[in-house]
Amino acid sequence: MPPMAAGRVTGRLCVALLMIVLTACGSSPEIGRLLAGEVENLPPAIALDGVPFYPQEAYQCGPAALATVLNFSGAAVAVDELVERVYIPARQGSLQPEMLAATRGRERIPFRIQPSLASLLHEVQAGRPVLVFQNLGLDWLPQWHYAVVVGYDLEAGSLVLRSGTIREYTTSLALFDRTWRRTGRWGFVALRPGELPADRDPLRYLEALMDMEEVAQSHQLIPAYLAAAERWPQSEIFPFALGNLYYRDGQLELAGQQFRQLVQDHPQFAAGHNNLAQVLLEQGSLSQAEAHARQAVALGGSRRAVYQNTLMEILDAADSPGQG
Amino acid sequence: MKLGKMVKQTWAATLILAIAGPGISIPARADLVPTADILASRLQESTAERVSSLLRQERVVTLLSRMGVDTTVAQERVGHLTARELQVLERQIDSLPAGEGALSTIALVLVIFILLDVAGVTDIFPAV
Numbered sequence: 001m002p003p004m005a006a007g008r009v010t011g012r013l014c015v016a017l018l019m020i021v022l023t024a025c026g027s028s029p030e031i032g033r034l035l036a037g038e039v040e041n042l043p044p045a046i047a048l049d050g051v052p053f054y055p056q057e058a059y060q061c062g063p064a065a066l067a068t069v070l071n072f073s074g075a076a077v078a079v080d081e082l083v084e085r086v087y088i089p090a091r092q093g094s095l096q097p098e099m100l101a102a103t104r105g106r107e108r109i110p111f112r113i114q115p116s117l118a119s120l121l122h123e124v125q126a127g128r129p130v131l132v133f134q135n136l137g138l139d140w141l142p143q144w145h146y147a148v149v150v151g152y153d154l155e156a157g158s159l160v161l162r163s164g165t166i167r168e169y170t171t172s173l174a175l176f177d178r179t180w181r182r183t184g185r186w187g188f189v190a191l192r193p194g195e196l197p198a199d200r201d202p203l204r205y206l207e208a209l210m211d212m213e214e215v216a217q218s219h220q221l222i223p224a225y226l227a228a229a230e231r232w233p234q235s236e237i238f239p240f241a242l243g244n245l246y247y248r249d250g251q252l253e254l255a256g257q258q259f260r261q262l263v264q265d266h267p268q269f270a271a272g273h274n275n276l277a278q279v280l281l282e283q284g285s286l287s288q289a290e291a292h293a294r295q296a297v298a299l300g301g302s303r304r305a306v307y308q309n310t311l312m313e314i315l316d317a318a319d320s321p322g323q324g
Numbered sequence: 325m326k327l328g329k330m331v332k333q334t335w336a337a338t339l340i341l342a343i344a345g346p347g348i349s350i351p352a353r354a355d356l357v358p359t360a361d362i363l364a365s366r367l368q369e370s371t372a373e374r375v376s377s378l379l380r381q382e383r384v385v386t387l388l389s390r391m392g393v394d395t396t397v398a399q400e401r402v403g404h405l406t407a408r409e410l411q412v413l414e415r416q417i418d419s420l421p422a423g424e425g426a427l428s429t430i431a432l433v434l435v436i437f438i439l440l441d442v443a444g445v446t447d448i449f450p451a452v
């Protein structure tokens with residue numbers, strides 16, 4: 001390159017680097033709040049005990065991170081087994097959906113935390129390491145990476161991770177958040193069936209359970225639904241979901257019990273009456289079935305057509321006692 | 325005549341069975357409101373979409389095999405993906421970010437030399 005052009009390029013490069021450094025130095029308002037102790041119920045520092053360490057092999061941070069959270073959760077599994085589950089040779093790495101699938105495959109419910117540092121730290125506070133997805137590089141030159149958060153210190157403004165080949169990787173909250181932000185703050189914890197997340201949003205938990213239900217055996221879901229019903233006793237969705245699970249499993253008696261309690265606790269929940277009516281119909285209790293079906297229709301809503309269908313079936317069955 | 329009538333009735337019954345399927349002798353199960361219906365986020369998923377998951381599983385297995393995953397292993401892997409995840413994988417298996425780990429030394433050295441070349445400090449790459 002001719003000397004003058006080289007000088008200009010060097011200048012531009014320096015400006016570019018300066019800009020990167022400057023934008024890198026700003027930290028989010030959320031971090032400010034955390035460091036100021038403004039986030040409720042968060043102790044100033046936590047260091048989780050007994051989180052295992054699996055130094056990663058080349059390109060295999062996914063299996064290593066998974067092995068960390070799964071073994072901590074009591075699901076004994078070797079890194080090599082997990083390489084089989086998530087590593088894609090042509091991509092030289094692991095993809096997020098398969099990280100979740102591999103967790104389900106070891107009978108743990110992956111719960112995606114909300115995309116915020118507070119949510120992350122609350123899980124650590126609850127005693128759970130959090131598997132996170134980061135971009136350690138730049139937007140235009142990404143370096144995607146899975147690691148596990150195992151502690152934090154608000155006074156020092158730092159986070160501790162099992163990361164790559166480093167057992168205790170300490171980083172500032174600001175730098176971590178910068179790398180985490182680039183993946184939409186993606187992260188999850190591996191829950192034992194019946195273990196509840198720190199997050200108080202029942203719908204978010206229900207989503208995780210429904211994903212699990214798509215691919216797992218019922219016995220893994222039942223403790224989860226029962227625990228959720230206990231934590232969120234005001235919610236109709238968990239008894240409802242459990243009733244449906246029993247029904248799907250052919251356990252009519254148990255389904256009936258769930259729906260019966262449900263309509264007692266939530267008499268305005270039309271779908272509960274409808275599903276109870278369906279169970280009663282199959283059990284041969286036609287008059288009770290009719291009563292609940294009529295109740296569902298009366299309550300109406302967007303699924304009124306379904307409830308009317310149920311009612312018609314019950315009336316048909318009542319008319320022809322030899323069949324159904 | 326009696327035989328003819330019997331045949332007719334049997335034929336009609338068979339037709340009804342064939343059309344209505346195995347559920348004819350017990351009440352149809354279609355009228356239970358599934359849990360998914362009460363979640364607005366899942367309302368869009370139709371039964372057809374859920375059914376087509378099996379086909380999608382097969383396609384994802386093929387994609388994974390092409391990318392170096394053993395086919396038997398791939399069959400097991402897809403078994404724990406939800407319908408939505410299968411969709412995402414099928415469409416974006418080439419473009420989804422793949423977590424690999426910290427930058428390898430070679431890659432880092434390469435980046436540094438490229439930057440140095442651009443800055444005119446070195447002249448390693450003729451194209452720069």
